[in-house]
Structure formats: structure tokens, C-alpha cells
Amino acid sequence: MTIAAGIDVGTGAVKAAIFKVENGEETWLSRSLIRIRQRDPIELARVAFDNMLEDARLAEREIDYVASTGEGESMPFHTGHFYSMTTHARGAIFLDREARAALDVGALHGRAISIDERGKVLSYKMTSQCASGSGQFL
Secondary structure (H helix, E strand, O other), X not given: OEEEXXXXXXXXXXXXXXXXEEOOEEEEEEEEEEEOOOOOXXXXXXXXXXXXXXXXXXXXXXXXXXXXXXXXXXXXXXXXXXXXXXXXXXXXXXXXXXXXXXXXXXXXXEEEEEEOOOOOEEEEEEOOOOHHHHHHHO
């Protein structure tokens, strides 16, 4: 059994989840979403993580892996960091094994990503501006 956490420190919110994998089955144990609203996003990542640990009735030492994405590379308690294109691609494959593309319209950038059957990024197009350029991009 493996228990892992994923924390995305985005431009508008911190999103996080804890799940366990046992015998190939994934079970969500807790989720969190905290809007940043002019607060320190790294502090909010810690708050989200602590809240999920309490909700799932787990101690931090019971978490095998803490993955970060977005601006989460600055979190002192993460185990590994994944860049957004990779996380979008892998998430698309997780949700639908037949997916070969992912579209992200986020607060900072819009992205269209072409992926293979393993969730590897083959190519992408991205806006060069913040969300104000999203209409032109689409």
C-alpha cells in the first residue's frame, strides 16, 4: 500500500489531495481547495496539507510521497516536483486511457497539449499572455 499527496500551487488557488493505492485500486482519502487571495501560497499549501492529514486521520510520517506542481517547487516538505505540462498529460490519461490531447484554460495561461498513450507530451501550444489572451488562443 502507498499513500501519496499531490499539491498544486496555482496562481489563484492551492489544490491538494491525499490518496492511497492498494492492489492497483486508488482511494481518495481527502481533498482541499484554498483560494490564495493575497496570502502566501506556500503557507496555504502547508495549511491544506495539514487539514487533509487531519481529515484523513493520518500522521505526516504515514505519507509515502508528496508531489508538487505549479509553484509548489518551493514547498519545503515536497518529495518530488512535476511541471504542469506533464501533470496535465498524465491526468488526461488517468481520466481517459484513450485521451490523446489535453486543454488547460487556467488563470495564467491557456495550453493545448498533444500526448501519447503513456501520457508523454508530444507537442503543445501555449498563450503568451495571461488569461486576457485566452479568447484569441481558442
